[in-house]
Amino acid sequence: MLIWLFAAVAGFPGRSSESQAEDRRSLQRAASGDSAGLAALYDRHGRAVYSLAIRILGDEGDAEEVTQDVFAQAWRRGGQYDEARGTVAAWLLVMARTRAIDRFRARRVRPEGRVQDDDGMTLQQLPATSPDVASEMMAAERGQRVRQALEALPFLQRVAIELAYFEGLSQREIAERLEQPLGTVKTRMRLGLLKLRDALVEGQP
Amino acid sequence: MNTAHDELKHDAAAYALDALEAAERAAFEAHLGSCAECAADVRQMRLAAGPLPHAVPQVSPPPSLRARILGEIAGAAAPASAPAPAMVAGETRGLPAWLQIAAMLAIGAGVFFYAQRMQARVSNLEAQLRQAQTLVAAAERQTLEARNVAFRAQSAMGVFAAPDVARIDLAGQPVAQTARARALWSRARGMVFTVSNLPPLPPGRVYQVWVVTSQAPVSAGLLTPDASGGGSVYFETPVDILPPTAVAVTLEPAGGVPAPTGAMYLVGKPSPL
Numbered sequence: 001m002l003i004w005l006f007a008a009v010a011g012f013p014g015r016s017s018e019s020q021a022e023d024r025r026s027l028q029r030a031a032s033g034d035s036a037g038l039a040a041l042y043d044r045h046g047r048a049v050y051s052l053a054i055r056i057l058g059d060e061g062d063a064e065e066v067t068q069d070v071f072a073q074a075w076r077r078g079g080q081y082d083e084a085r086g087t088v089a090a091w092l093l094v095m096a097r098t099r100a101i102d103r104f105r106a107r108r109v110r111p112e113g114r115v116q117d118d119d120g121m122t123l124q125q126l127p128a129t130s131p132d133v134a135s136e137m138m139a140a141e142r143g144q145r146v147r148q149a150l151e152a153l154p155f156l157q158r159v160a161i162e163l164a165y166f167e168g169l170s171q172r173e174i175a176e177r178l179e180q181p182l183g184t185v186k187t188r189m190r191l192g193l194l195k196l197r198d199a200l201v202e203g204q205p
Numbered sequence: 206m207n208t209a210h211d212e213l214k215h216d217a218a219a220y221a222l223d224a225l226e227a228a229e230r231a232a233f234e235a236h237l238g239s240c241a242e243c244a245a246d247v248r249q250m251r252l253a254a255g256p257l258p259h260a261v262p263q264v265s266p267p268p269s270l271r272a273r274i275l276g277e278i279a280g281a282a283a284p285a286s287a288p289a290p291a292m293v294a295g296e297t298r299g300l301p302a303w304l305q306i307a308a309m310l311a312i313g314a315g316v317f318f319y320a321q322r323m324q325a326r327v328s329n330l331e332a333q334l335r336q337a338q339t340l341v342a343a344a345e346r347q348t349l350e351a352r353n354v355a356f357r358a359q360s361a362m363g364v365f366a367a368p369d370v371a372r373i374d375l376a377g378q379p380v381a382q383t384a385r386a387r388a389l390w391s392r393a394r395g396m397v398f399t400v401s402n403l404p405p406l407p408p409g410r411v412y413q414v415w416v417v418t419s420q421a422p423v424s425a426g427l428l429t430p431d432a433s434g435g436g437s438v439y440f441e442t443p444v445d446i447l448p449p450t451a452v453a454v455t456l457e458p459a460g461g462v463p464a465p466t467g468a469m470y471l472v473g474k475p476s477p478l
Contacts (some may be wrong), residue, residue, distance in 0.1 A: 039275055046274075047265055048258065055261035058363075064270050072278045086255070093258040097223075139263055146260040155399075155437045159365065164224035165257050167366040171219040172226065177365045189218035196253035 019044075023088035024081075031078030038075050045089055046071070048139065049096040056100035056166055066103065070095045101168035149199035157192030160185055209236055214243055221250035364439070367391035373452045375473035377402070380456075384434070386471050388452045390416070395441045396425055400454070403434040403470065413457045414440065415465055418447035427461050428454065449475060 023044065029037025049070050053063035073095055074081075081091055150158055156178065163169045169177065175185045213236045219225050220233050237244050364370060370391045377384035386400035398414055406412065411429060415422040425440040454471040 035275055038278065039271075042271055042274060046271065047263055050266040050270070051261050051263045052258045054264055060267075064266065067266060067270060068274050068278070071274050075278050090255055097258065101223075139259070142256075143259045143261070143263060146256045150257075150260055159362065161222060161257075162362045163365055164219065164222035165254065166261075167362055169224065169366055170226045170229075171216075171224045174224065174365075177370075183215070186215045186219060189222060189224070190215070190250070193218050193221065193250050193253040196256075197249060200256055201252055 020087045020089075024083065027074060027078045027081055027088050030075050031081075038071060041074060041088070041092070042071055045092050048089070049092055052093060052096045053100045056097065056104055056168070062103060063100070066096060066099045069099050097165070104168055146196075146200065149196050152199065153192050153195055154188075156180075157188045157195070160188045161192045161196075164189065210240055210243070213240075214246070217243060217246040217250050221247055221254040363394040364389050364391050364397045367394045369393070371449070371475045373449070373473050373475045375400075375452060375454065375471040377471060378469050380404075380468050381470045384471055386454065386473070388414075388473075390442065390449060390452070390475075392442075392444055392446070395439060396452075397437065397439050398425070398428070398452075399435075399437045400428065400430060400471070401433070401435040403428075403430045403454075405434065406430070407456075409459050410456055410467075411459050411461060412454050412470065413461050413465070413467075414438075415453045415455065416442055416446060416449045417451040417453055418449055420447060422453070422465055424461060424463070425452075451475075 023041065026037040026040040026044075030041060031037075046067060050063055050067045053066040054060060057063055057066070070092055074092065081088065085091070086094070150161070153161070159178065160174055163174045163177065164171065171185050171189070172182060174180075175182045178185065180188075209232075213233050216225060216229065216233050220230065225233060233243075237247065370389050373388040373390060375384075375386040375388065381402070381404050383402045384400065384404070385402060386398065388396050388398045390396040396414075396416070403412065406429065411427050414425040414428055416425050423443065423446055425442055426438065428436065428438055430436045451472055451474050453465070453469055453473075455465045455469050456467040457465070458467075
């Protein structure tokens with residue numbers, strides 16, 4: 001029970017409380033104008049924020065702007081962070097998702113603005129070399145668990161969840177796209193999330 | 206209040222996934238404040254939704270981004286490491302000559318042992334550096350792979366959200382009258398193909414999906430249905446393809462063929478979505 005409660009607060013089951021405490025300290029420092037605090041936050045979460053933005057937007061330039069925006073927000077409004085609502089990492093990632101989806105929607109509204117995502121994706125800029133191979137490997141392992149849990153879902157449950165989370169469609173839009181009754185989409189999302197929860201939380205030692 | 210609950214209780218999943226429209230979200234949030242059951246439900250849904258960002262392939266941002274963020278936002282360059290304490294020069298003037306010589310001898314002996322230890326450390330460090338370089342090279346390879354996966358994954362799901370998506374319903378042909386399929390195709394994002402009731406494959410054969418254009422059919426890819434004859438597949442299609450006039454499925458030799466040769470099992474024309 002306690003583990004469940006903790007996982008709820010942590011935003012990801014098993015995420016250690018020390019790293020949250022460290023993140024909180026860094027955020028407090030950043031909010032009080034200390035750029036070292038911001039640097040520490042960026043070094044721990046910049047990659048995850050950027051990766052989420054690039055997944056949603058499919059464009060490196062846009063993903064960089066979203067990342068910059070998220071850390072600007074942490075710098076200016078770090079004081080508004082409320083630990084009761086989740087970890088610092090979850091807070092940063094939720095901001096990244098919201099901003100990326102907003103941008104994505106704005107782009108969909110203006111047909112002219114559709115990205116040239118085919119020539120836009122160049123590999124000219126080599127990725128930064130990893131400063132911390134060990135923590136990246138941990139992140140990769142964690143990511144793989146979530147991915148496997150997602151892939152294990154029945155196709156339409158997974159599609160409904162991914163369309164909502166990564167493509168920013170509302171449940172009504174999803175129902176239209178999939179030509180399913182709205183009630184069915186609600187049920188599929190719910191079943192899918194319950195299965196994900198079971199795979200990710202109960203699988204914890 | 207109970208009617209509100211019955212109406213809203215199914216929205217917890219969409220709320221946790223941020224898939225409610227503004228008015229729905231406002232109604233749900235108003236209800237949440239007074240309904241412990243729904244609040245508990247949302248917490249459960251968030252346990253599952255929270256980790257979703259970690260499912261995306263991790264891609265390293267360019268190093269210039271860090272400098273820009275710290276430079277522009279924090280109004281300062283990346284915090285420099287603490288300045289190294291200045292070396293305090295030894296004060297040797299005024300010592301007796303013998304003491305200076307003894308000191309130099311002692312230092313010479315010390316330097317000799319120090320150099321030997323340094324050499325061992327240097328070769329140790331060199332070995333570590335080589336190992337680190339191997340790791341970095343591996344990480345770079347992984348990142349490039351992850352990046353490709355990211356774009357592919359985005360394409361597969363993006364078909365549903367693409368502004369130019371076209372729907373093609375395919376009907377079973379005489380060899381497979383009960384078979385049905387639906388293709389969703391977007392020029393930029395590719396094609397999601399869902400099929401049901403295809404007859405079991407004869408040995409050495411495979412179903413092949415074709416995008417038919419005004420010129421020649423282009424192979425989208427191969428399809429091996431599950432035991433019930435159903436399945437869902439994502440195909441990447443060339444972005445320079447002519448607008449499809451139809452999508453078809455034929456039975457072909459295992460491995461597929463460059464142009465259709467076998468019997469047609471399913472065919473359909475695009476309809477606006």
